[in-house]
Amino acid sequence: MSAPHEPLLADLTFGFLDRSTSSNRAQQPQLIANVDGNTMLRALKHELHTAVSFTFSVAFVTSSAIALLKQAILDSGASGTIITSDYLGFNSPSVFRELLNLPNTTVRIFNDNQRGFHAKGYLFEQPDTHTAIVGSSNLTHFALIKNNEWNIKFAAMPDGDIVHQIQTALNDQTRNSVLLTSEWITEYESRYVPRHVPVVQSTNEGGNDDLPIGTYDTPFTEETDPTDTLERGLEAIASGVLPTHSSANEAPATALVVPNAMQRDALIQIQTVRDAGEKRAVVISATGTGKTILTALDVRAFQPERMLFVVHREQILDRAIYEFQRVLSAPQTDFGKLTGGSKDLGRKYVFATIQTLSRPDVLHTIDPESFDYILIDEVHKAGADSYRRVLDYLRPQFLLGVTATPERSDGFNIYELFDFNVPYEIRLQRALEEDMLSPFHYYGVTEYTTDQGQTISDAADLSRLISSERVTHLVQALETYGHAGVPVRGLMFCSRKDEAHELSALLNTRTVHNQPLRTQALTGDDPISVREDVVCALQRGELDYILTVDIFNEGIDIPSVNQVVMLRNTQSSIIFTQQLGRGLRKATGKEYLVVIDFIGNYTNNYLVPIALLGDSSRNKDLIRQKMIQAEEAGAIAGVSSVNFDLVARERVLQSLAKTKLDSLGALKKEVLDLQYRLNRIPTLFDFATQDTLDPVVLASKEGNYWQFLTRTKLESSKPNALEHQTLTYASTEFLNGKRPHELLILDLLIKQGGTSGIDATHRFLEKNRLRTDKATLTSIRRIFDLSFFTEAERKKYGTQPVVRVEHGAYILNEQILAQYRSGKLFREHLKDILQTGLHLARHRYSWSTPLKLGMRYSRKDVCRLLNWENNQQSTMYGYKIDRATQTCPIFITYHKSDTITSAVHYEEGFINQSQIAWCSKSKRTLQSAEIQALLSNTNDLHVFVKKDDVEGTDFFYMGKGDIHSPVETTQKNQDGLQVPVVEMTVDLESPVERALDDYFQTATS
Known part of the structure; x- marks a missing residue:
């Protein structure tokens, strides 16, 4: 049998005959059921990565599924064919327009009226093999990510009979199909009848005002699978929430607005605060999650005699009044406005602008106790003098503030203003996961680069920002990534006013999808009336895009916005999230938001993944890891996705590598932000459980957290020498939770007064499901008595054993124990380290096994976790055999520094996802004792890989490996002489994820 068959044969034997067979498992048959991250989306992206061509034969398609796969199809460069149909009228005309817009893809429509079309198969042609995925998943976002599906993936050689059978079936479908064209879509539109199913209207802000309140019918559109919609509708009918009427015009005259899941939780928590006697509270709720409805529902629960609603912009008032009327079912005469042009102070429900309300001649005409309930919208602005005057003067029975972004840069503590009561918080990531916001598909696209290799930046001359070439680049991205099947309602965020105006004029001379672009620029120079007119024009469909500079960051409600284009450097993750949030409100007929972000050579590019992934850890390793996981999974927070073209992705990674996230000032701000919320200095455990700043990053800055607090003047009392040494030891060695x-x-x-019997201690570890083998216990003792560490480390930790083992017991250092008993701050900080470390061990690393796949470890970590006698990080280099433990860690740096000499500059890297090419140290032959030991299979090989030295000292753990196919060869050393080396192949027990493989293979610098 020829060599190309052998890996596949081993994989097929492993999958179909005997799972104990040795196999690299790159092509073994798999069941894909959308469970535990094993999704169809992940599988399709994986196969597209290596495909020469692909064919999808699927009955049902949604636009959002196309959006999920678009970047993968673009990156693959493979030629594709999609065979689908108009079966049951599921595929809307807009879906066919999106399909027609796919690059390098031919679309055919099955046209045999005698047979229904319900195929669900995906075929990929690779250079040597074919891979097929056949089962239950249509090309819809639910079927690719969320639904419980069964799909079988298998590989075969091109001459295999199963390939012939599939190709025969595809040929039959091709013969009985027609080519998708614009003319076909126009004809289909003329006969297309949307299918309807009843659903419950959401209480989120931004719904369709033209629909009756309560319930309505919605078509089978690309918003969801038909089965999913039907199940939701039937469930609602069965529960009595939804009547069984079939007409959208038969809604009851009055309907009670029912809170969604988030609002129910929030209302309960707000009431709990009131029941405890508190008079103030602040709710943190992401933009678009129904804050106005939530406050109205709470007013309905409170039943005040009079209510005051305070906003910072008059434009918000009419919408707020409308929502409150819906919820409160009160007559219109109960509602009034207090603005520059209205003075309805005598109404039951008064909606006021802060500008008018805070004027002394207005404010002091109001009895301070006139309103028993006061609401402050966008309360993060309440640090301004105008708000303080109002809040110092009025005395309601209850004051509620709502905001999406409580963080402030001016030092004002919003939480203190509300007595530190935060009954409820829902941030962007959770709101997306809870399906409270419109899903989004983010595309990071490379900014225009000249023929000379210069990338345009927002600091460039205006002439370059509005050059014909850049405009063409922008239009091409809108064609590629933007909506092709539905009308666009877009916002473009520009860096400068002159750019916005000039770019708008130029775009108005171009076309997208054969339609003339209609855009208008809006800046802070435009009066409110002009802004309102332009926004209305966008909503009516008279404009495609509004080009703006910052004025729409917040305080604007255009639910129909389905596209956001970012043409400027990201200055802060908060602003980025605010601008993203302009398109996240749900609206009828809006399936998802498209975000097109033009990424140049900006130092702030690292803020993009921080904002998109909701990561505030300031830990580069965690951010990279989340970015890789998001790319591997293909989706985040439900069915949203983050996609970068190859150049844009590398620019983000370069920015992340070069930036300093853990400066003293930045860490201090993070501590102060949490302190403002908690009304006390936060602990490391607070940071771990609040999912904010990584406590390991914080504690390592000055050796330990107490020392950091004194260094930043947040704590006046300093640790003494023993306290500092002990806390630094515990923070450095144990806080990360790796063991x-x-x-x-x-x-x-500590709990037992400093002593614990050896047998009792070991039983205690076993009870906690931890290993107690001799090697691990010996390693623990060496860590405690400091003999594991280098001389420099021992000096830093105080030279005396922290814990010693004698007389059949573990004994805590008496000086440390005495200091623990007498020193309150020392006691609190040590307990905090232990509690936080155990939390991280449970939630970040593997509790019961030494090393966790995909996590990062330093050479020193590896020495400790493999139970080596001492820290040998300085002499480990590429690999080292430890004869006592019979382990050999292999460290591979994919892109070695240019300063490394040729004698150690090996060509190492992944052959495929299960095999790594690896090279011995120089001056080694097949007869060398070291090589013989490696080939003997008596040592456990552990493989660690990092991208390059820019990333620091930690390596990704790839799992165990086996060596085979050693070949003796030569390599030039620094003197130009040929020296012997041994090249080998390492087979990994577990294949590396495709996204991680891609990440390694591209250079950061």
């Missing part, structure tokens, strides 16, 4: 044993033993010793 829980030492944390548990220290915690046990």
Whole structure:
């Protein structure tokens, strides 16, 4: 049998005959059921990566599924064919327009009226094999990510009979199909009848005002699978929430607005605060999650005699009044406005602008106790003098503030203003996961680059920002990534006013999808009336895009916006999120938001993944890891997605590598932000459980957290020498949670007065499901008595054993124990380290196994976790065999520094996702004792890989490996002489994820 068959044969034997067969598992048959991250979307993206061509034969398609796969299809460069149909009228005309817009893809429509079309198959042609995925998944976003599906993926050689059978079936479908064209779509539109199913109207802000309140019928559109919609509708009918009427015009004359899940939770928590006697509270709720409806529902629950609603912009008032009328079912005469042009102060429900309300001649005409309930919208602005005057003067029974972004840069503590009561918080990521916002598909696209290799930046001359070439580049991106099947309602965020005006004029001379572009620029120079007119024109469909500079960051409600284009440098993650949020409100007929972000050579590019992934850890490793996981999974927060073209992705990674996220000032601000919320100095455990700043990053800045607090003048009392050494030791060695044993033993010793019997301690570890083999226990002792560490480390930690083992017991250092008992701050900080470390061990690393696949470890970590006698990080280099533990870690740096000499500059890297090419140290032959030991299979090989030295000292753990196919060869050394080396192949026990493989193979610098 020829060599190309052998890996596939091993994989097929492993999958179909004997799972104990040795196989690299790159092509073994798999069941894909959308469980535990094993999704159809992930599988399709994986196959597209290596495909020469692909064919999808699927009955049902949605635009959002196309959006999920678009970047993968673009990156693959493969030629594709999609065979689908108009079966059951599921595929809307807009879906066919999106399909027609796919690059390098031919679309055919099955046209045999005698047979229904219900195929669900995906075929990929690779250079040597074919891979097919056949099962239950249509090309819809639910079927690719969320639904419980069954799909079988298998590989075969091109001459295999199953390939012939599939190709025969595809040939039959092709013969009985017609080519998708614009003319076909126009004809289909003329006969297309949307299918209807009843659903419950959302209480989120931004619904369709033209629809009756309560319930309505909605068509089978690309918003969801038909089965999903039907199940939701039937469930609502069965529960009595939804009547069984079939006409959209038969809604009851009055309907009670029912809170959604988030609002129900929030209302309960707000009431709990009131029941506790509190008079103030602030709710943090992401833009678009129904804050106005929530406040109206709480007013309905409170039943005030009079209510005051305060906003910072008059444009918000009419919408707020409308929502409150819906919820409160009160007559219109109960509602009034207090603005520059209206003075309805005598109404039951008064809606006021802060500008008018805060004027002394207005404010002091109001009895301070006139309103028993006061609401402050966008309360993060309440630090201004105008708000303080109002809040200092009025005395309501209850004051509620709502905001999406409580963080402020001016030092004002919003939480203190509300007595530190935060009954409820829902941030962007959770709101997306809870399906409270419109899903989004983000595309990071490379900014225009000249023929000379210069990338345009927002600091460039206006002439370059509005050059014909850049405008063409922009239009091409709108064609490629923007909506092709539905009308666009877009916002473009520009960096400068002159750019916005000039770019708008130029765009108005271009076309997208054969339609003339209609755009208008709006800036802070335009009066409110002009802004309102332009926004209305966008909503009516008279404009495609509004080009703006910052004025729409917040305070604007255009639910129909389905496209956001970013043409400027990201200055802060908050502003980025605000601008993203302009398109996240749900609206009838809006399936998803498209975000097109033009990424140049900006130092701030690292803010993009921080904002998109909701990561505020300031830990570069965690941010990279989340970015890789998002790319591998293909989706985040439900059915949203983050996609970068190859150049844009590398620019983001370069920015992340070069930036300093953990400056003293930046960390201090993070501490102050949480302190403002908690009304006390936060602990490391607070940071771990609040999912904010990484406590390991914080504690490592000055050796330990207490020292950081004194260094930043947040704590006046300093640790003494013993306290500093002990806390630095515990923070450096145990806080990261990479091994829980030492944390548990220290915690046990403290609780038991400093002593614990050896047998009892080991039973305690076993009870906590931890290994207690001889090598691990010996390693723990060496960590505690400091003999594991280098001389410099021992000096830093105080030279005396922290814990010693004698007389059949573990004994805590008596000086440390005495200081723990007498020193309150020391006691609190040590307990905090132990509690936080155990939390991280449970939630970040593997509790019961030494090393976790895909996590990052330093050479020193590896010495400790493999139970080596001492820290040998300085002499480990590429690999090292430890004869005592019979382990050999292999460290591979994919892109070696240019300063490394040729004698150690090996060509190493992934052959495929299961095999790595690896090279010995120089001056080694097949007869060398070291090589013989490696080939003997008596040592456990552990493989660690990092991208380059810019990333620091930590490596990704790839799992165990086996060496085979050693070949003795030569390589030039620094003197130009040929020296012997041995090249080998390492087979990994677990294949590396495709996104991680891609990440390694592209250079950061």
